[in-house]
Amino acid sequence: MAAKKPAGRKDAQTALARAVFEGLRDEITGGKLRPGQVLSRRQVASRYGTSYIPVIEAMARLESAGLIDVEARQVARVRTITLETIQDDYVLREAYETQAVRLACEAATPGEIEDLYRLADAVDEYVAAGGTKRTGDKEGPLLHWQFHRRIAEVSRCRALVRELERIELLRRLQANWYFAPEVPDLPRCHALLVDAIESRNPAEADASMRAHVRSGLEKELLAYRMNVTPGTR
Amino acid sequence: MAAKKPAGRKDAQTALARAVFEGLRDEITGGKLRPGQVLSRRQVASRYGTSYIPVIEAMARLESAGLIDVEARQVARVRTITLETIQDDYVLREAYETQAVRLACEAATPGEIEDLYRLADAVDEYVAAGGTKRTGDKEGPLLHWQFHRRIAEVSRCRALVRELERIELLRRLQANWYFAPEVPDLPRCHALLVDAIESRNPAEADASMRAHVRSGLEKELLAYRMNVTPGTR
């Protein structure tokens, strides 16, 4: 049996199910589990030292999050990466991000815009310094994510933040198996996005963001094509 | 116990969990369960004649779908409707629908455009005939949904269809408790959307769709303000 935690916080009742969910989520997005790998509920249960039940709930949530696929006979596998999944993810990402900048145009306070400039400059400097693309690099993608996440937060729509976070998890899963080639971004690419927000012109901001997301998609597709399909198993 | 169905289809193994999920989903979207109503896992289990376990999985999925909220102490309630949930839903809907028409502009075949015109005309005629807004009316909203769903299908992005379906379920939940007042649409409002797709101009189609969705939001907000908050409990 797993250690019983008194769970002081009111929301920590469902300790094990949550622990299994978060554990598997982190293992999947952290690259410890290969795409396509079968996840046996029983094995997961014993690996986490819990019974079968919390795993059922965790797997249901993982499936809803898109991190695992459950096919026939309830065989659960870590999400595999295909051309279609990459494109679908980017369609959603583009929908969310363009919507977020549009709302940010209307809702952003001057202070938030300053904040966004700070984040954008950090990303742009990091990219300009050629820091990205080092194997195993975590800092660059993290900065980039924080910038985009902040835009969603500024949009004042929680649902948008939540959905974007979900997509980000899928991106992380993929990033462990497809290493993007060196493709230079436009200089000050992210600061330009904040410029667009500051200009309070939603259509323009939308167009900038759409181009930005599309260039990300192009990189992903390039990476996908350059890598032999790995965890197909 | 519940009747054992041999479940000939390969995907029907998880019969009970699925049955509970779909049953609750339909009860919620069909207005049989009030927003805010507490759903006890045990009571649901006995009501569906199953044990506790399938209900756990069903509730996890319902929560992911946004149809129930699970607050502190794991008390599950049918999603309550607030100004924020209405607005958030429409932000996502706008993101999905505008993305869908943009993609439809590029991907729609002439045959699909004809098909869309057929659906649009049906909706427009129904609206023009004043058919909508009859209490308990199901046909109008169904036609409307089929039109919008078809656009998503034409976009060739499964993920977009899936997410739009999720939002549609939330709208149905709400529609049972807030009756929209009579607000006339623009004539041929939906056919104009197909015109925009046919023109193959994504930005223009986006703008038309955005205006269309926003007018829907205005109606919902009006309905919300006109109705005393019902199932707040």
Add this chain to the structure above:
DNA sequence: GATCTATCAGTGATATATCAAAGGCTCGAA
């Protein structure tokens, strides 16, 4: 009479047990 406490019913979380189906492996026969 008001208040405090002990008990009880309801609920969620989880462990264990049972059942059925699928896949694989062994052993024997051709």
Add this chain to the structure above:
DNA sequence: TTCGAGCCTTTGATATATCACTGATAGATC
């Protein structure tokens, strides 16, 4: 050597049982 039947293992689905916690209520106490 190869193929096939039957057994065994693994797995998923689900029922039942147990534990802890919460809220309410009844009874005792001041």
